[in-house]
Amino acid sequence: MATPAIEFHDVGKVYRRRLAGQEVAALSDVSFAVQRGEVCAFLGPNGAGKTTSISILMGFLYADAGNIRVLDYEPGDVRAKAQIGFLPENFAFYKYLNAEKLLRFHYSLGGGQPSEAGPRIRELLHQVKLEGYENLKIGKYSRGMVQRIGLAQALLRDPQLLVLDEPTSGLDPAGRKEVRDLMFSLKAAGKTIFLSSHLLSEVEQICDRVIIIDRGKLVQSGRMEELLGASDRVEIVASDLPADLEPSVIESGGAIERGPYGARIVIATARKRELAEKLWAAGCDVVSIIPQRSSLEDVYMKVVGDNATAATVASAVTTPEVPGLPV
Amino acid sequence: MKIRTLAQSTFGSFFHNWVVLILLIVCVGVVLLMMTPLLGAKAMTSAQNAAQMQTVVLSMVSGIMTFVSAFGSVVAAWAAADALATEMTSGTILAVMARPVKRWEFLVGKFLGVMLLMAAYVLMMYGLSALLAWIGGERIQSTPWVLLVYPMVRYAIWAAVAMALATVLRPMVTMGIVVLLQIGAYLIGRADLEAERVATRYMLHGLYWVLPSTNLLSESRFLEITHASLKQTGWLEHVTTLAYGLDYAVVCLVLAMWSFHYRSLKRD
Numbered sequence: 001m002a003t004p005a006i007e008f009h010d011v012g013k014v015y016r017r018r019l020a021g022q023e024v025a026a027l028s029d030v031s032f033a034v035q036r037g038e039v040c041a042f043l044g045p046n047g048a049g050k051t052t053s054i055s056i057l058m059g060f061l062y063a064d065a066g067n068i069r070v071l072d073y074e075p076g077d078v079r080a081k082a083q084i085g086f087l088p089e090n091f092a093f094y095k096y097l098n099a100e101k102l103l104r105f106h107y108s109l110g111g112g113q114p115s116e117a118g119p120r121i122r123e124l125l126h127q128v129k130l131e132g133y134e135n136l137k138i139g140k141y142s143r144g145m146v147q148r149i150g151l152a153q154a155l156l157r158d159p160q161l162l163v164l165d166e167p168t169s170g171l172d173p174a175g176r177k178e179v180r181d182l183m184f185s186l187k188a189a190g191k192t193i194f195l196s197s198h199l200l201s202e203v204e205q206i207c208d209r210v211i212i213i214d215r216g217k218l219v220q221s222g223r224m225e226e227l228l229g230a231s232d233r234v235e236i237v238a239s240d241l242p243a244d245l246e247p248s249v250i251e252s253g254g255a256i257e258r259g260p261y262g263a264r265i266v267i268a269t270a271r272k273r274e275l276a277e278k279l280w281a282a283g284c285d286v287v288s289i290i291p292q293r294s295s296l297e298d299v300y301m302k303v304v305g306d307n308a309t310a311a312t313v314a315s316a317v318t319t320p321e322v323p324g325l326p327v
Numbered sequence: 328m329k330i331r332t333l334a335q336s337t338f339g340s341f342f343h344n345w346v347v348l349i350l351l352i353v354c355v356g357v358v359l360l361m362m363t364p365l366l367g368a369k370a371m372t373s374a375q376n377a378a379q380m381q382t383v384v385l386s387m388v389s390g391i392m393t394f395v396s397a398f399g400s401v402v403a404a405w406a407a408a409d410a411l412a413t414e415m416t417s418g419t420i421l422a423v424m425a426r427p428v429k430r431w432e433f434l435v436g437k438f439l440g441v442m443l444l445m446a447a448y449v450l451m452m453y454g455l456s457a458l459l460a461w462i463g464g465e466r467i468q469s470t471p472w473v474l475l476v477y478p479m480v481r482y483a484i485w486a487a488v489a490m491a492l493a494t495v496l497r498p499m500v501t502m503g504i505v506v507l508l509q510i511g512a513y514l515i516g517r518a519d520l521e522a523e524r525v526a527t528r529y530m531l532h533g534l535y536w537v538l539p540s541t542n543l544l545s546e547s548r549f550l551e552i553t554h555a556s557l558k559q560t561g562w563l564e565h566v567t568t569l570a571y572g573l574d575y576a577v578v579c580l581v582l583a584m585w586s587f588h589y590r591s592l593k594r595d
Binding site for chain 2: 055058059060061062078079081082084086088090091092093094095096105106108109110111114150153163
């Protein structure tokens, strides 16, 4: 069996300010694994330790404890980095370069001959819909265009592992869909994608695995279908539920919620046939019967709960606990 | 190949770096200002005062060259500190270091980019010295390599010192320390080390050995601009002096690599 693409074993990281005598535990005993070919979402509220984890994964920061392997190598090993495409959050670039020169620069750093980069650069600019803008200086790009050129540089050397930190940040809905489609095609091509995002609905559509961290600790990890689970309840929508039928529905363990669309009844899966027949017999129009399933948002809010809201609000109005330290 | 790419990119970035451009403009401005009295003195030269004016003109030429040469040390230090610091503050280092580039390769690429800039500066300085010698009524008669290589080695030292400091300090702090070191090196090179007090003597001797002997590496040691000709110097003296300077620069660069290897890479 192939070794995982990413392995974190009991990883810890403490930020220290020696002069101020301050310490912040950014990560504590974080362990997870991402298998090759998986699309893994890395979730958590602001300040949870996502960027720290990604920085350790990329070899930008050194962990204080634990063991990390990326594509069978230590983080920061050039043999691993040769197979990784990385899109940092708020991709920064040399503003005086145009798209073609920037990609040629990154192509060369990736070990390729700049003279051979032309066809690949044209292909990528077409893929991220920046054709026609290759000669415009990147400093003049819009936020969405910068994100697209960032994606293009991540894909430049056809990497085995993509580490994407907020890849749809700054993109309009059409752009987000394009990135989503791109990720589907990369997934189909067998690439491993490690994705940090706050857009849970998108993550739910794309990802096979979910890792949630909060305050530097791993709070949930597993395959998407395990986390969302197959519920033992179904949701039946009936267009017009007679009032005299309500007591028997409630007696059967159902919950009724009336709305402009009709009545929404949630009931145990084992009793769905019985209830549907009752409704039909009473002359109701059964609009839909859908198995109930938790959404990723439900799971996320359950495990992170109020911390998510508190952390998001806090990060919007205050500085981090130790100013200047990434958390 | 990666180091070359990084060096070329760093060199190119200086033409978009307003601080480096301002430094170069200031240098050109000061040289032009200093040339005004020089050309005036030259114009006032007559048959009666020729010998006296020639001395004045050549001392001005010497002053301009000393300024340009010393200013190069400041440009080298700033360019080195800024080349590293800008990558960190802008966050561009993250995308670059995500490529299969080792940390020492990144640093060497940056250093060589600075040296490309300084090579252009030294060539400009050489052209200026030839022009000034011509204005002074003289001609540089000897081989030009001393005028090219010695300042390059001196600038390599200051660039390496600044780069080592910039791995842990902000560029303005780095520049402050480097300028102090430059002044200290200049003064120590001319000081009488045999002070009366033992503590002072030890301190002066310590500084003499720790600070780079840029006086030793000064091209003016070999060039008497007032005669616009090179002193006769044996190759062994050139080799040992340049080896000393290169060794100093390499040690500082290795220190920078060591420090950079262990530092966190993040947007500052």
